[in-house]
Amino acid sequence: MTEERFSGFFAEHFDDIWRFARRRTDSGAEADDVAAETFAVAWRRRNDVPEDSARLWLFGVARLVLANQRREAERRSRLRLRLTTTSAAPAVIDSVPPSEQVVWVALAALSPEDRELLLMRAWDGLGVADIATILQISAANASSRLHKARRRLDRELRRQDQAAAGQVSGDHRQERRERDEQR
């Protein structure tokens, strides 16, 4: 692959790879780094890139690049995705809109494997076959794991929704008590 052809290859896939990276990093600058490193691998292995599934191949490379960063990323307290990898951190939760908080907390309660599957589906819009290709597992296995992950997400969301409703109910009771006391 010549430099000119690689530039075309880069242009064709850059947006997808950058977004894939951005969804898993804290800033556009970090997504720039991941995209650069992903395409650096592609450039170095340009003769190995499969023509018929280059996009998924790049996703797979980006996933490995991100995995290499994970230990560093876990140390970045301001990283939004930290919510999904550690117990809930109130300071970070507070910066998230209330409507999203329960979803983040539910996501945080899942295993990393479940989160990865669900976010590939929900954020990257990947189908079961594509997810299976990236994870290098069978489509049947991917389908089964995705199904179970969705079950667990649904269960966790219900739990978080109920907890949030209880909190609202509790807040209302507190407000009523305060009004009664003022009278």
Place this chain on the structure above:
Amino acid sequence: MSNADDLDLERLGVLDPSLGDAPPAQGSPRYNTILERAMTMATKAAPQHESATSIRRHRRWTRWAAAAAGIAATICAAALLIPGQPGSASAAVRTAAEHTGTVKTLRAAMKLTMTSTFDPETGKPTEAKDVSLSITGDFCGADSKILIGSPPEQVSETIVGDQRYTVNAPGAAVERDTVPADERRAPFALSAKDVVNAALSNASVEAVGKEIVRGVTTTHYRLKLSDSSRKSLKDVPSAERDWFFTDSVGDLATVDIWVADNLIRRVIVELADHSFTSDIEFYDFDAPITIKAPAAS
């Protein structure tokens, strides 16, 4: 798929961080910078994006150590497949590799030299320069303890089961975390066995001469890997492949191996582009080595 499932995914969808942050436009300076970086960045030894902190620098060293150990293991495995008659140089290396593969515990001293094309403090691209690092390691099955660099900047990383204990400087607090599933490595012997099964036998080996390694008289062999063996090595499962640093294996041309008493004593690997060299000596085979979690300071 139920409506509830779809609604759940919709609720996840609105969290997508890229919804409010578009990629750089084609032709923009930022876009061009990323393209230029991709085509000039060296990716063999370590990610280029790491920050200035010493912790992160040390993390990279840790990966070098794993890479070096992996390269050595790959060489042992590849050597097992070298064609040759009994008594030949290839058979001698094969026998040594087989015996080394059955070792339960050992120690290793590594000296790594790489050509760095980025500033380790800033993570930014810079002029190429050689950087070297010394590492010692104790290995027992899948558990390990490695010391990276020398005091006062010495870092230790201990792996016991799925737990990782990191001490970023002598006397510093012990940081503990669970090794992510995709970073866990299989036991060395099992990995070597599977790599052997994956590799091809189109390599060749020649005896160079007699040399002393750590007081032991050894025979120095030079191994030439084939394209097919390098390709097969890349297909090993990730838990085992992580030992083998397959990206760099793809760039290996020749490796040097020193053998004595049917054991691999020393390995020197240099990438074809001379950007990475590892010199690893193995010793204390089957010594009573136990890997324990470091005591909290």
